[in-house]
Structures are given as C-alpha cells and as structure tokens.
Amino acid sequence: MNYLTKNLLQFSAALIICGLSSSHALAQDASEQTRKPVRVVIPDKRVDAAQPATIDTEKFELGAYVGMLSVADFNTNLVTGFSLTYHITRDWLAQVQMGQSTVSRATFEDIADANFLADGEYDFTYTTLSGGYRIAHGRSFLSTKGKYDSAIYLLAGVGNIEFAGNSAASGLLGLSYRVVPTDWMTINLDFKNHLFEREFLDTTSQTMNNELNIGVNVLF
CATH class of the missing domain: 2.40.160.20 (Porin)
Structure with a gap:
C-alpha cells in the first residue's frame, strides 16, 4: 500500500466517523424536541353583549x-x-x-x-x-x-x-x-x-x- 492510498483511507474513515457523530447528535435533538409537549393557545372569541342602563324597578x-x-x-x-x-x-x-x-x-x-x-x-x-x-x-x-x-x-x-x-x-x-x-x-x-x-x-x-x-x- 503506497503512501497516497493510505492517506485516502484515513481521510475516508475520518469522514465516516464525523458523519456518524453528527447523525447521532441530530437524532438526539429530534428526540428531545418530540418529547417536549406543544401547547396550543385558543383565543376566547366570545364577545359580551352590551347591556345599556334602563329603568327597571325604579318608579x-x-x-x-x-x-x-x-x-x-x-x-x-x-x-x-x-x-x-x-x-x-x-x-x-x-x-x-x-x-x-x-x-x-x-x-x-x-x-x-x-x-x-x-x-x-x-x-x-x-x-x-x-x-x-x-x-x-x-x-x-x-x-x-x-x-x-x-x-x-x-x-x-x-x-x-x-x-x-x-x-x-x-x-x-x-x-x-x-x-x-x-x-x-x-x-x-x-x-x-x-x-x-x-x-x-x-x-x-x-x-x-x-x-x-x-x-x-x-x-x-
């Protein structure tokens, strides 16, 4: 095995190791995100009707x-x-x-x-x-x-x-x-x-x- 071939093998191995590490980290992040509950806030759309003052019991x-x-x-x-x-x-x-x-x-x-x-x-x-x-x-x-x-x-x-x-x-x-x-x-x-x-x-x-x-x- 010549010197050039040896270097190529070492470089390829390093890339594979880095790729596996990144994939593992991304998988952990995705797992953590899926474990966090998502809270959906629904606004109250009810509008209270205005009640104008009136003469009721007063005479x-x-x-x-x-x-x-x-x-x-x-x-x-x-x-x-x-x-x-x-x-x-x-x-x-x-x-x-x-x-x-x-x-x-x-x-x-x-x-x-x-x-x-x-x-x-x-x-x-x-x-x-x-x-x-x-x-x-x-x-x-x-x-x-x-x-x-x-x-x-x-x-x-x-x-x-x-x-x-x-x-x-x-x-x-x-x-x-x-x-x-x-x-x-x-x-x-x-x-x-x-x-x-x-x-x-x-x-x-x-x-x-x-x-x-x-x-x-x-x-x-």
Whole structure:
C-alpha cells in the first residue's frame, strides 16, 4: 500500500466517523424536541353583549332643570325648576313641575321708557301636572364607545300660571326626550308650550309661551 492510498483511507474513515457523530447528535435533538409537549393557545372569541342602563324597578324621578322661556309679547329669559316624575308603566308617566323665570322688560316698554308692570309682576311662575306617553324608544349613541336607552314622550297637561298680575289656569303641550346613562340617573331635553289667557293693558288674549330646558333626574 503506497503512501497516497493510505492517506485516502484515513481521510475516508475520518469522514465516516464525523458523519456518524453528527447523525447521532441530530437524532438526539429530534428526540428531545418530540418529547417536549406543544401547547396550543385558543383565543376566547366570545364577545359580551352590551347591556345599556334602563329603568327597571325604579318608579320615581326627582330632578332639576334649566332652560329658556319665551313669554308672549316679552323677551326670552332663563327659567329654572324642579320636577317629580312617576312611571306608571313603561309607556306612561305622570309628572309635576314647578318653574320660575324673571321676565325682562318688553321692547315696547323700552321704547316708551316706562314699566307697564310692577316689580313683582315680572316673575313668571308655573305649576303643572301632566301626563306623558312614549311614542318612540331605542338607543342613543352619545359617544363612540357607548349607547344608552332613550325614549321620546308626548306631553299634555294642565296647571296654573302667575304673571303680570294674572293667576290663571293653563294648558301644556310638549315633547320630552329622555336618556338613561346609568341605572340611577336620567337626562331629559324638553320642549313645552304653556297656554293661558292673560289680561294685559285692558286686553285679554290667549298666549303661547314656549320653553326649552334640559334636566337631570335621580331614580329611586
């Protein structure tokens, strides 16, 4: 055996030994990997349905409101008041309201530069008893992340108004938009028309006095 042949045999033997060692190592790694448990994580795809706040067991609302009152032949001024509401059923409600506004001088008074009423007669006060019927119901989206139970009520009632030296029976017609942001509070936006017969400057006339207000109420 010559020198070249001997070297080739030695080199071939070395390659075979290295190949066997690598195969053994790979086999061990594969065996270890197969022995390790594989954990599969399955995400929870359930989406909880949103539950908007509603009026459930509560029957009464006690609240306060602020808005603007436009008095016939006079100006538009701030009005404030309190309300007590009783929910007879889901569709019907009864409501008592007491409101007050101090009316500013009319345009004709400014032109004449004279007051046609005594100081106390510029106070417009009313007490009303009205009923409401729910004509629409649904959800209001007041933000990008929330929806709230809401309803629109048609209002009608009677009351008493004191203004310009008069104390007279009155009628009321209106609409109330009501939202329930939580299970203990409601917010209302009301438009009302107070109708009553008023005697002023020796003239008796049927007047319409429009009111727009927003209120916050506590449920109990």
